[in-house]
Amino acid sequence: MRITVLGGCGAWPLRGEACSGFLVEQDGYRLAIDLGYGTMPRLPSPDVDAVIISHGHPDHCADLNPLLRARVLRDRPARPLPVFAPGGSLDAVLALDRPGMLDSGLDLREFTPGDRFEAGPFRVETALLPHWVPNAGLRLSAGGQVLAYTGDSGPSPDVARLARNADVFLAEASYVDAVPEEAVGFLSSATIAGGSAAQAAAGHLVLTHLLAETEPAAAVDAARSRFRGEVTAARSGLVLRL
Structure with missing residues (x-):
């Protein structure tokens, strides 16, 4: 399994970076997980095999629009793209174009968080x-390897259960340590992510969705205060090979 970080910024992309997005490859199959602002130009090609969206906030799904445009508005349109997403979460981004414009390029497969399904070898x-909105944490298994991803999530025992013994754990860490009162229960920090990784006995913790004022080095140090395994801050272009 090969994981390429397309972006790891939370809320909006910093200069030269992108918001949440990951390309996961196995046996030649290319699966994009989340497509936030700025991620589409970082895909090696628009010809991915499928997409999974964790939730409907634009820093996780806005670039699905240009990806579908790149597949449909060309001399030889691509086949319909399977896109897995929680029910109703893509209504806003799919409404950006005139009705029907991108329908031929989309095979929308809505699911309810808690469901299981297959995407190629995964x-x-x-x-x-x-x-704040329905958010699906993901656990992908292929070739005896496991990738877990929180999307955006407040603290929950279900996070550690999702990431149990995962080889790579992509965890939202908007803040270094304390979460502001208005976001308590809805977002997490690097300290919280480190604790979840330790409970899950995960292998490699990758901190993602860092907000603009969250210093990556400080976030890594905070996670290491709770977790003894490898810790990395997500950045565009980072490649993880399992």
Whole structure:
């Protein structure tokens, strides 16, 4: 399994970076997980095999629009793209174009967090994790390896359960340590992510969705205060090979 970080910024992309997005490859199959602002130009090609969206906030799904445009508005349109997403979460981004414009390029497969399904060689387990909108945490298994991803999530015992013994755990860490009162229960910090990784006995913790004022080095140090395994801050272009 090969994981390429397309972006790891939370809320909006910093200069030269992008918001949440990951390309996961196995046996030649290319699966994009989340497509936030700025991620589409970082895909090696628009010809991915499928997309999974964790939730409907634009820093996780806005670039699905240009990806579909790149597949449909060309001399030889691509086949319909399977896109897995919680029910109703893509209504806003799919309404950006005139009705029907991108329909031929989209095979929308809505699911309810908690469902299981397959995407190419990947077995996908989902879990409803706490956020302001329905958010699906993901656990992908292929070739004896496991990738877990929180999307955006407040603290929950389900996070550690989702990431149990995962080889790579992509965990939202908007803040270094304390979460502001208005976001308590809906977002997490690097300290919280480190604790979840330790409970899960995960292998490699990758901190993602860092907000603009969250210093990556400080976030890594905070996570290491709770977790003894490898810790990395997500950045565009980072490649993880399992």
